[in-house]
Amino acid sequence: MSITGNSRRRFLRNLLSGATALALAPSLLHGESAFAGDPAAFARGLREHPWLAGWKSVQSESLGPSAIEVEGRLPDGLAGTLYRNGPAWTERAGFRYEHWFDGDGMVHGWKLGDGKLVHQARMVATPKFSREQKAGRFLYPAAGTTVPDIQPIRNNDDANAANTSVLTIDGRLFALCEAGSAFELDPDQLTTIGPVTWRPDLASVPFSAHPLVDRDGSVWNFGAISLMGGSGLFVWHVGADGKLISGDVLDTPVRGYLHSFAQTDHYLLFALIPFDYREGQGAFFERLRFQPEQPLGVAVVPKNAPATARWFEADFAAIYHFGDAYERNGEIVMRAVQHEDIEEARSPMRPAMNGLAQAHGGEGKLRELHLDLRSGKAAWRDTGIASIEFPLFDPRNRGDRAARIFAPTIEGAHSAPYFNAIAAFDVERGRRQVHRYGEAILAEEHVFVPRPGSSRADEGWLVGTLLDSARGHSGIAVLDARRVEQGPLAQAWLPTTVPLGFHGHFVAA
Numbered sequence: 001m002s003i004t005g006n007s008r009r010r011f012l013r014n015l016l017s018g019a020t021a022l023a024l025a026p027s028l029l030h031g032e033s034a035f036a037g038d039p040a041a042f043a044r045g046l047r048e049h050p051w052l053a054g055w056k057s058v059q060s061e062s063l064g065p066s067a068i069e070v071e072g073r074l075p076d077g078l079a080g081t082l083y084r085n086g087p088a089w090t091e092r093a094g095f096r097y098e099h100w101f102d103g104d105g106m107v108h109g110w111k112l113g114d115g116k117l118v119h120q121a122r123m124v125a126t127p128k129f130s131r132e133q134k135a136g137r138f139l140y141p142a143a144g145t146t147v148p149d150i151q152p153i154r155n156n157d158d159a160n161a162a163n164t165s166v167l168t169i170d171g172r173l174f175a176l177c178e179a180g181s182a183f184e185l186d187p188d189q190l191t192t193i194g195p196v197t198w199r200p201d202l203a204s205v206p207f208s209a210h211p212l213v214d215r216d217g218s219v220w221n222f223g224a225i226s227l228m229g230g231s232g233l234f235v236w237h238v239g240a241d242g243k244l245i246s247g248d249v250l251d252t253p254v255r256g257y258l259h260s261f262a263q264t265d266h267y268l269l270f271a272l273i274p275f276d277y278r279e280g281q282g283a284f285f286e287r288l289r290f291q292p293e294q295p296l297g298v299a300v301v302p303k304n305a306p307a308t309a310r311w312f313e314a315d316f317a318a319i320y321h322f323g324d325a326y327e328r329n330g331e332i333v334m335r336a337v338q339h340e341d342i343e344e345a346r347s348p349m350r351p352a353m354n355g356l357a358q359a360h361g362g363e364g365k366l367r368e369l370h371l372d373l374r375s376g377k378a379a380w381r382d383t384g385i386a387s388i389e390f391p392l393f394d395p396r397n398r399g400d401r402a403a404r405i406f407a408p409t410i411e412g413a414h415s416a417p418y419f420n421a422i423a424a425f426d427v428e429r430g431r432r433q434v435h436r437y438g439e440a441i442l443a444e445e446h447v448f449v450p451r452p453g454s455s456r457a458d459e460g461w462l463v464g465t466l467l468d469s470a471r472g473h474s475g476i477a478v479l480d481a482r483r484v485e486q487g488p489l490a491q492a493w494l495p496t497t498v499p500l501g502f503h504g505h506f507v508a509a
Contacts (some may be wrong), residue, residue, distance in 0.1 A: 002391060006439070028159065036145055037354045045355025047202075051416035051469035054442055054500035055352045057091040058106060061133075062190075063498070064120035072490035074478060075461060077452045079113035079509040082463050082476070083166040084444075085175055089123060090353070093137040098142020099285055100349050100383035104129045105163030107175050107190050108501070110465075110476050113509055117476070117492045123174045124162040124183055143179075144285035144347055155204040156180045157195055164209035165503035169219060170242040174508075175207040178259065179224070187507070198244040205234050205247075206259035209320075209503070210260035212268075213395065214302075218245060218301075220268055222261060226247070234272060238444065248307040254297045255390040257288065262322040262334050265399035267311070268301040269325055269334050270309075271369075273318060290342045292316045298378060300332065300371060312371055318345040323391035324403040331333020332371040335427075337364040337389055338380075349418075358417050363387040366425070383427050389419070390445035394481070397457045400427050404458050406481065408443045411436040418500075419443045422464060422477075424484045428481065433484040437477075440470035442500065448481060449506045458482055462491075463506055467497055476500045479481035 039057075046052045087103025090096060097103055108121040128140050139151045142161040153159050157480055160180030165173045167182070174182040174196065181195040181204055197203045206223030213219055217240030222233045234250050237245040256272020263269065274294035277287045296317050299309035323335035339345035351358040366385040371378050393403035404426050408419035411434050420441055423434040437443055446464030454460065462479045475493035480486065501506040 010485075019285075036147075037098045039094060039096045039408070042091075042096060042353075042355035045357075048356050049416075050472070051418065051440070051442060051467070052355060052418075053351055053472070053497040054418070054467050055100070055349065056497070056499060057103070058088045058123075059464060060497060062122045065118050066120070066399055066494070068117045068492040068493045068494065070115065070117050070490050072488060074112055074115050074117070074490045075480075078449065078461055078463075078478065080111075080449070080507050081509075082110040082112070082447060082465075082504055082506050083502045084108045084110070084465060084504035085124075085164060085166045086499060086503075088501075089129070090499075090501045092132065095138060095147075097142060097145045098350060098353050099142065099283070099347050099472070100353055101163070101178075102107045102130075102142040102145050102161065102221045103163060103499070104161050105168060105175055105182060106394070106499070106501075107185060108465075108498070109190055110461075110463075112478075114323055116302050120190060121498065122185075122190035124185065126160050126162050127157065128159055128161060142274070142283055144283050146282050146286060151339070156206065157204050157249065160195070163502075167211050167219070168231065168238060168505060168507050169409045170236060171243055172382065176207065176211070178209050179206050180204070182340045183206045184247055198238065199247065202247055205358070207236060208260070211236075212263045214259070214263070214303075215265070215395075216240065220263060222270065224258065226255065231255070235268070235301065237306065242416075246306065250299065250301060250307060252297070252299070252358075253311065257290075257502070259320045260322055262325040262336070264305075264325045264327045264332060266327065267305060267332065268299075268306065268330070269322075270299040270301065271298070271314075271317070271319055272297040274316065274320070285346055288346060290316075290318055290346065292342060298371065301371075310376075312376065312378040314369055315380055317367070317369075317380065318342045320345070321389065321391060323398065323405045324393045326399055326401060326403075328400045330372065332373065333368045333402070334371070335366060335383075337391055337403075337407075338367045340363040352417075363389050363419065366405065366407075366427075368427075368492065375383060383425075383430075385425055385427070387419075388423070389466070392445065392448055394448050394450065394457045394460065396450065396455065406446055406448060406462055406484075407462075407480075407487055409434065410443060415440050416442055422446050422462060422479065422484060424481065432453075435479065435484050435487045437466060438468075441448060442467040443470065444500060445502070446477075446479070446505045446506060447504045449508075465501070465504070466491075467500060468493070469497075472497055
């Protein structure tokens with residue numbers, strides 16, 4: 001439904017009263033026990049397994065700025081900043097988060113240009129982080145770890161860790177998480193300006209961590225109203241000038257979890273993973289249980305009518321991230337990374353958060369969901385691609401054909417249960433290009449950066465971050481997106497390691 005006038009005010013009043021009830025619910029605020037990791041046990045594990053540096057807590061609110069020596073040569077025309085965000089502060093007062101999604105966010109800026117590279121990073125100074133810094137302990141609810149003696153929250157932004165991704169609109173930089181407001185940062189200094197209210201009556205409505213930029217430069221996003229005690233999805237549409245175009249509530253017939261979504265030229269695609277809660281106490285992901293016996297509910301939402309949807313049912317799939325989607329011959333095809341181990345999907349890299357080695361990491365299979373707009377049927381198809389996550393592509397790709405997918409993967413011997421390579425996949429042609437960084441190197445998401453002045457799809461570079469556990473360095477690499485197998489054109493390394501993050505965004509100078 002589209003929210004206007006009195007109905008909008010009535011809806012928001014009811015929604016916010018529901019959020020207050022949720023925030024004050026005793027079952028969420030007074031956990032009887034703390035299911036937390038032990039910092040000492042993690043430190044012991046780190047000594048035995050150096051790759052666990054990717055999940056070590058930072059101890060400083062800022063890093064740099066520092067000029068870093070470049071190995072190789074940065075390409076002509078590549079100038080700008082790679083911003084990255086991820087959980088970084090995970091320990092306080094002898095208490096360690098167990099869930100990877102819980103740590104407070106640190107935003108990194110890797111500034112490239114004129115053959116030089118400068119790195120800096122800073123914690124996002126959310127109210128949660130600032131108050132906990134002052135108190136010297138964790139005070140507020142976390143996504144996946146029960147925190148003892150937590151304090152009452154007024155709204156979801158009191159517990160906002162701003163730790164998942166970043167976005168720029170009209171020169172403004174935002175740190176994002178799943179369940180709260182966007183937090184604006186200074187794009188040069190990375191200092192925190194504060195939470196963003198896109199319209200006064202929409203304060204604290206979730207603005208999720210995976211917005212999508214349309215071809216006209218406007219931005220689509222969603223917020224899970226269930227996280228505020230209501231139901232349905234809030235669909236955001238923000239203009240390229242940073243002003244809100246529309247905000248609509250999409251009714252959902254089933255309760256489902258979603259972390260991100262996909263788009264075609266004409267539609268937004270939301271896939272709701274069915275879940276239920278265990279009774280009792282605990283954090284969100286501690287109580288959540290996916291329901292593989294239930295179908296996946298998929299909403300096809302017209303961009304010209306974002307309060308409406310056509311619903312499809314597909315076989316269950318545990319999905320965090322989507323690749324591309326396109327329309328062809330009366331069909332929509334959407335690519336996603338599916339995790340077969342639903343317990344691992346509920347708490348990715350949980351052993352690593354506890355300082356333990358494990359047999360495998362959070363990788364999944366790339367699958368295609370075919371939505372037949374004529375028959376209303378949905379069917380999954382395998383691509384044969386496995387051991388990947390964090391898929392990205394060139395958004396300039398034509399809207400009626402599949403894009404090449406760029407994703408971290410596992411290739412050959414690897415000392416950590418994590419990705420050690422970057423690959424490009426052309427599914428329709430059955431082509432695969434891969435560069436293996438090395439046995440001891442952990443490879444993160446690689447962002448596609450278009451070559452200035454080019455309009456051809458995939459003409460540009462991949463810019464991604466790395467962690468070398470053997471040498472104790474974190475770094476960055478630049479590759480030719482059309483020749484991934486040839487390896488980095490340039491690399492640069494920090495003198496130490498920083499925690500692994502989730503998602504990045506490149507802004508041209």
